Amino acid sequence: MKFIVSSSALLKQLQQINGVINANTVLPILEDFLFQIEENKLTVVATDLETVMKIHMDIEAKETGRVCIPAKILMDSLKNTADQPLTFTIDSNYAVEITSDNGKYKVMGENPDNFPKEPVAEEPNAFTMTSTALLTAINKTLFAVSNDDLRPAMTGVFFELNENSLTTVATDAHRLVKYKRKDVSCPKNDSFIVPKKPLTLLKNSLSDNLDELKVSYTANHLFVEHKTTQLVCRLIDARYPDYKVVIPLDNPYKLKVSRTDFQGSLRRVSIFSNKSTNQVALSISGSELQMASQDVDFSFEGNERMKCQFDGEDMQIAFNARFLIEMLSATSSDEVVIELSTSSKAGIIKPTEQEPEEELMMLVMPLMLNN
Numbered sequence: 403m404k405f406i407v408s409s410s411a412l413l414k415q416l417q418q419i420n421g422v423i424n425a426n427t428v429l430p431i432l433e434d435f436l437f438q439i440e441e442n443k444l445t446v447v448a449t450d451l452e453t454v455m456k457i458h459m460d461i462e463a464k465e466t467g468r469v470c471i472p473a474k475i476l477m478d479s480l481k482n483t484a485d486q487p488l489t490f491t492i493d494s495n496y497a498v499e500i501t502s503d504n505g506k507y508k509v510m511g512e513n514p515d516n517f518p519k520e521p522v523a524e525e526p527n528a529f530t531m532t533s534t535a536l537l538t539a540i541n542k543t544l545f546a547v548s549n550d551d552l553r554p555a556m557t558g559v560f561f562e563l564n565e566n567s568l569t570t571v572a573t574d575a576h577r578l579v580k581y582k583r584k585d586v587s588c589p590k591n592d593s594f595i596v597p598k599k600p601l602t603l604l605k606n607s608l609s610d611n612l613d614e615l616k617v618s619y620t621a622n623h624l625f626v627e628h629k630t631t632q633l634v635c636r637l638i639d640a641r642y643p644d645y646k647v648v649i650p651l652d653n654p655y656k657l658k659v660s661r662t663d664f665q666g667s668l669r670r671v672s673i674f675s676n677k678s679t680n681q682v683a684l685s686i687s688g689s690e691l692q693m694a695s696q697d698v699d700f701s702f703e704g705n706e707r708m709k710c711q712f713d714g715e716d717m718q719i720a721f722n723a724r725f726l727i728e729m730l731s732a733t734s735s736d737e738v739v740i741e742l743s744t745s746s747k748a749g750i751i752k753p754t755e756q757e758p759e760e761e762l763m764m765l766v767m768p769l770m771l772n773n
């Protein structure tokens with residue numbers, strides 16, 4: 403079997419799916435890419451048994467065939483090869499010979515029959531959405547996903563489908579992000595939890611444009627198709643906590659600040675905070691917001707003040723500065739409103755300007771004030 407492909411085009415495509423492969427895997431064949439050639443079309447598949455990602459590209463080939471090629475050595479070789487046509491020749495023992503303009507390289511492939519079969523979508527529920535819509539939904543929620551394996555439901559993003567909207571939710575019990583798209587129509591009211599790894603892979607491979615994606619799901623799997631790329635992943639089999647009960651209904655005090663100024667102040671002040679809590683205390687009175695942090699063990703202390711608009715009684719409340727900085731990065735609005743009630747109740751962060759089809763709400767739990 404023989405085929406010819408551009409080295410740079412192949413590298414670009416393989417970089418999209420290389421992240422699926424784990425460094426230390428149980429089955430050696432999971433360290434390989436599966437190459438499938440059919441009528442001048444090459445399909446390359448990578449899997450870790452939970453997530454499968456595949457790309458399709460045009461090549462020059464007269465035959466059909468399949469082979470498994472070790473991913474690491476192929477990627478390292480392509481990264482160090484100038485843009486040129488490469489000829490791959492595979493013999494009956496799956497030995498792979500790669501010929502370039504001025505070199506010849508050999509690598510031992512493996513039997514493709516040993517490569518795991520991918521899940522098939524039997525009678526899936528399907529809907530379409532733009533690449534931008536899915537990319538934004540991932541970017542605005544993924545950072546708040548929990549890393550606690552004892553709570554499997556919270557280690558993924560919760561997708562809540564409605565006939566006229568799609569809502570994505572992520573929480574780690576200290577903060578919660580809810581992002582709603584009103585320009586997506588789903589076949590029925592439904593919900594599922596998508597793990598962090600496949601969403602990270604999608605985030606790195608999707609373009610921020612209006613290309614249409616086909617999203618389909620079954621009881622156990624999610625399927626995403628985008629032009630020449632396809633992703634299949636196993637869904638998290640767990641019940642997502644009822645996030646609506648933790649969102650306070652009455653937060654009467656409104657603090658309005660410049661997002662970039664507030665974020666900059668938090669970055670500077672948090673340098674002097676306790677490294678385990680990242681605590682920054684906010685003191686709000688009238689049109690002034692004061693931020694203070696300290697690390698008693700090292701006698702570090704940081705203070706800053708900035709202008710704000712505050713509608714409410716003077717108050718003090720403390721938050722984890724790292725959480726606030728990450729949440730402020732999830733919005734591009736010039737100003738944000740933080741809705742508060744007391745120093746022991748959650749604060750709600752909302753951007754002042756949002757696109758008509760979007761709705762973003764972020765909640766963060768306060769820390770005990772160090773008096």
